[in-house]
Amino acid sequence: MLQTIKPKGKTIFWYLFIPVAMFVFTVFVPLVTALVFSFFEWKGGPNKIFNGLANYIQLYNDSTFWQAFGHNIYLVVACIIGQIGIAFILVMMINSRLVKFKSIHRTFGFFPSTIAAVCIGLIWNMIYHSKYGILNWFLKLIGRADLTQPWLSNSKLVMLLVTIPLIWQYIGYYMVILISAIASISTEIFESAEIDGANGFQQAVYITMPLIKNTLLVCITLCIAGNMKAFDNIYVMTAGGPGNASMVMAMYGYQVSFGQSNMGYGSCISVAIFVLSLLVIGGSQFLINKLTAEKEA
Amino acid sequence: MKKRSILCIAMAAVMAASLVVPAFAAVDVAESDLAYAGDLNVMHFSTSEESEGNGGSDGFRTVLAAWNEAHPDINLVENVLANAEYKTQIATLAAAGDLPDVFLLQGMNTKQWAEQGLIMDLTDIIAASPYYDDYAQNYFTPFKVGDSIYGYPVLTGGTCTVVIYDKAMWQEAGFDSFPTTWEEVEEASAYFSEQGIDTIAFGNGGKWQANSCFLSTLGNRYTGPDWFQSLIDKSGAAFTDEAFVKALEETRYLFCDTDIFNDDYNAVTNEDAREYYISGDAAAFIGGNWDESYIWAALKDDDPEKFDNIGFAVLPQPADAEFAPDSQNIGLGYAVAFNSALADDPDKLAAAIDFAQEVTGPAFSSYVAENYALGGLTDAGEVDLSAFDQITADFYNWSYVDTEKCEIYDSYINSAVWDVVNTDLQTLMNGETTAEEVAANAQAAYEANY
Secondary structure (H helix, E strand, O other): HHHHOOOOHHHHHHHHHHHHHHHHHHHHHHHHHHHHOEEEEEEOOOOOOOOOOOHHHHHHHHHHHHHHHHHHHHHHHHHHHHHHHHHHHHHHOOOOOOOOHHHHHHHHHHHHOOOOOOHHHHHHHHOOOOOOHHHHHOOOOOHOOOHHHHHOOOOHHHHHHHHHHHHHHHHHHHHHHHHHHHHHHHHHEEEEEHHHOOHHHHHHHHHHHOOOOOHHHHHHHHHHHHOOOOOOHHHOOOOOOOOOOOOOOHHHHHHHHHHHHOHHHHHHHHHHHHHHHHHHHHHHHHHHHHHHHHOOO | HHHHHHHHHHHHHHHHHHOOOOOOOOOOOOOOOOHHHHHHHHOOOEEEEEEEEOHHHHHHHHHHHHHHHHHEEEEEEEEOOOOHHHHHHHHHHOOOOOOOOOEEEEHHHHHHHHOOOEEEOHHHHHOOOOHHHEEEEHHHHHEEEEOOOOOOEOOOOOEEEEEEEEEEEEEHHOOOOOOEEHHHHHHHHHHHOOOOEEEOOOOOOOOOOOOOOOOOOHHHHHHOOHHHHHHOOOOOOOOHHHHHHHHHHHHHHHHHHOOHHHHOOOOOOOOHHHHHHHHOOOEEEEEEOOHHHHHHHHHHOOOOHHHHHHEEEOOOOOOOOOOOOEEEEEEEOOOEEHHHEEEOOOOHHHHHHHHHHHHHHHHHHHHHHHHOOOOOOOOOOOHHHHHOOOOHHHHHHHHHHEEEEEOHHHHHHHHHHHHHHHHHHHHHHOOOOOOHHHHHHHOOOOOOOH
């Protein structure tokens, strides 16, 4: 009976082949072609001239690219602290027995991450708007009109200002992941800790965090990967400006490829984003594993 | 029951008619006997939203529809995108060597795409056009490489730099007309600042506006037209030349060191800035003809008093500038161009030529002249301004009669250069870099990419 229900190996192979083929076509092929194009001077059109490592040498000396890379690192650090850190604190608060309507908190917390990034950018543009924005309105309301300014024109503050919406948007996303991880911890452990006199902070640091370490690692990896390719929110809010003050790597690659019609160098930037992202993710995992291993030892 | 049915049918017919009857009379395209039958791919950015109040887009869509109707054997396959998306997609298709049969070519891409063999040389085809004698020859300049022409300039010839001001507000400030020098504008800004009003609204959030709608005209006041022609021809001029650096310095001074402009000029776009003018938060606005048509439509019915007070002016003249105080940059930024592969199919090419001739020909020009008081590539004769409101008539005279014309910078050279300039201009206007640094970066990009 089982033999008749069980599909043939060939059938299983072809069913599994479809997603693998799609993955190869949409991820692997563009990556390889970008790598190939990165060795050419290609200003659009059919004419490509092989120029060896010239694009990579240009990239090495391109201060705008490295400035953009610095901005991505800023985003990564700020978002790990802001997104995962705040999400963890909120989860601990929601899990408290004192909090009512937990599902409502979860739903509203998750809601921003369902909104399109372009809409988030527009919403926060309105908040920061110099004349009609709620931020300047509030400052005037509390008698601090001297602090009002055209926020997104301020080169020194603009990275922080474009990071805040990113943090706000994804707190709920990490909350949901962390809630499910914490739900798998036996309540008996927390009850025992409570009997032993552990307060909320001690329970969070000495019980919850070690037991959801792998989930936290996944969250950090997702956070790094997401912020190394940040584009849409920032593009809507500042388009990388003023000047290059909020330029990030993906936007710079887009600008070079399509704004300047320099596809060869744009491909080189794409390859660099991929390599640098792998290095940052790998490096952070190595660091975390080393730190936690030392602690456990 | 029968009466009710008849009534329903009659109402439905009236509703359907109201949907299909256009705001203006339809146009007739020239009859032609084309052998081609099949698909003709056309890509453009005259969306239905864009065409509302925009004469060029409305005219293009109207003539395109008329041509489509007149050639039932040809299936016009349209790919219509908003302008920003259009620019990205057409650049992608060009990079892939997969341009549509017929599309709109931006002036600054002409040289690069012609060198790549992507676009067809139309010099002889245009010379053979039945409307050739009525073409405004100067509109072809951005689409020329040497003596070869690569496109039929399309849509309407409109300014990229017009000062739109509220006559009543400026009269209250003590000016019967818009100041002709920046010193006078600075004086006025003291008055407007006291009132809590911006003197001039400007939006450079998209980065291109400062180049297209400000520097292009201001630069001409310092350098004169020969300098830019020399830059196009690569015959000696450089971005680092003293006159151009002075223009950059003046730009930095006006935006950074005076209170003339709204303080968020680098954070808002021209679409936001023109709302400052419409709402009365600014006494004037600097933008292009597309902004004028928006302001015209926004004020005409909603605020007739403010509408009647609309005035037009050229950029004021800087004290140390030597050239053309009445100049404004005007032209046709796009041309109908063909994929060079069309040469392999003579019948299809003939259809494309006929299409291009009509959407830039007398049918288009008459339509935009009669309905919008605008001009295109083909001369439509004298426009009867008595049929229009005073503001439309004033803008026509300002655009085509009373002012001196100069070139639109980013219709020439190429995007790699202007992208660098535009990014640096934002920093310059924020006072975070010097005119010399901007000029040096621009020259480096020019030498590397042009």
